[in-house]
Amino acid sequence: MVKVALIQYPGSNCDLDALEILRDVVKARTDLVWHKDLAHDDYDAYVLPGGFSYGDYLRAGAIAATSPSLRVVRDAAEGGKPVLGICNGFQILVEAGLLPGAVLRNSALRFACTWTRLRVETTRTPFTNKAEKGQVLEIPIAHNEGRYYLDKERIPELERNRQIVFRYVNEMREATEDANPNGSIDNIAGVCNQKGNVMGLMPHPERASLAVLSPDNQTDGRLIFDSMMGRMTRPGV
Amino acid sequence: MTPGSYVVEVIVENKPLARDPEGETIHQNLILKGGYKQVTSVRAGKLLRMNVEASSPEDARAIVRKLSDDLRIYNPAAHTIQIRIVG
Numbered sequence: 001m002v003k004v005a006l007i008q009y010p011g012s013n014c015d016l017d018a019l020e021i022l023r024d025v026v027k028a029r030t031d032l033v034w035h036k037d038l039a040h041d042d043y044d045a046y047v048l049p050g051g052f053s054y055g056d057y058l059r060a061g062a063i064a065a066t067s068p069s070l071r072v073v074r075d076a077a078e079g080g081k082p083v084l085g086i087c088n089g090f091q092i093l094v095e096a097g098l099l100p101g102a103v104l105r106n107s108a109l110r111f112a113c114t115w116t117r118l119r120v121e122t123t124r125t126p127f128t129n130k131a132e133k134g135q136v137l138e139i140p141i142a143h144n145e146g147r148y149y150l151d152k153e154r155i156p157e158l159e160r161n162r163q164i165v166f167r168y169v170n171e172m173r174e175a176t177e178d179a180n181p182n183g184s185i186d187n188i189a190g191v192c193n194q195k196g197n198v199m200g201l202m203p204h205p206e207r208a209s210l211a212v213l214s215p216d217n218q219t220d221g222r223l224i225f226d227s228m229m230g231r232m233t234r235p236g237v
Numbered sequence: 238m239t240p241g242s243y244v245v246e247v248i249v250e251n252k253p254l255a256r257d258p259e260g261e262t263i264h265q266n267l268i269l270k271g272g273y274k275q276v277t278s279v280r281a282g283k284l285l286r287m288n289v290e291a292s293s294p295e296d297a298r299a300i301v302r303k304l305s306d307d308l309r310i311y312n313p314a315a316h317t318i319q320i321r322i323v324g
Contacts, residue, residue, distance in 0.1 A: 058310070059312060062309060062312070065309070066308065066309075094312075094314075095309065095312065100314065101314050101315070102255075102312040102314040102315030102316070104251065104255065104315055105258070105259070106258075107256065107258045108258070109258055109259060109262060149255050149314065149315045150314060151252075151254065151314070152254065183256070183258070
């Protein structure tokens with residue numbers, strides 16, 4: 001049976017939500033692992049949850065990125081295993097250099113907590129392989145530092161490498177300024193590494209995986225976890 | 238130059254092309270509104286002041302430069318830093 005490590009940092013606070021979905025909804029054998037206790041790459045996938053690791057001091061994710069757990073995550077990533085960073089987990093992966101760019105303070109200088117629409121830009125990742133390209137998922141955000149940034153001239157390269165995984169869009173599936181909740185460059189909500197096995201996104205799929213938690217009973221976030229499970233049970237796909 | 242304790246400041250700023258909404262807000266909604274039209278732009282950043290034991294100011298600067306790069310005191314994808322000896 002596949003095993004997932006859900007890594008806790010001091011200040012993680014979406015870990016138990018993610019645990020509930022992984023264990024009880026998508027039925028993955030999941031261990032909550034304290035970051036200092038993660039010494040070996042014994043798992044089939046790694047999830048870095050949301051929260052405020054180390055109080056967001058210096059920069060969100062910057063201090064957790066130096067945790068020894070990242071050495072294990074880096075090895076796993078190099079070995080092609082799925083690595084998912086949600087919100088603060090995304091910030092940690094960016095700060096650790098496993099994903100390109102930076103995540104800056106929201107352009108409105110306000111904490112943004114709202115449901116967003118995400119357009120799936122590529123289905124090649126282990127987290128979107130059960131989606132269709134262009135499909136729109138409704139998943140909420142909750143962050144103060146979510147403005148994805150990369151030098152503008154590097155965006156075409158990211159696009160060419162199919163590293164842009166999600167964009168914030170409106171009801172017409174268009175990536176407009178109005179649909180952009182935090183000022184992210186090019187409406188980017190999630191990116192992956194070149195290989196595609198490491199992905200981070202600011203929205204919280206674990207908060208959109210149970211009908212009872214969604215305003216219209218949808219469970220779009222499940223698709224990300226279901227894709228991950230599908231990939232692990234069919235390695236090499 | 239003598240060995241001793243030096244005060245070194247690191248100033249972290251967004252790159253010129255990365256928008257700085259905090260600086261823009263301070264400029265537009267405080268400084269310009271307050272009538273100080275002479276101020277044409279504001280960039281907000283972060284200041285770290287460190288006491289560093291070193292053999293010379295150059296050495297202190299080099300230590301801080303190295304730790305800023307090694308430990309990612311700034312994210313080179315989005316920020317620039319200035320390092321200065323202030324005491």
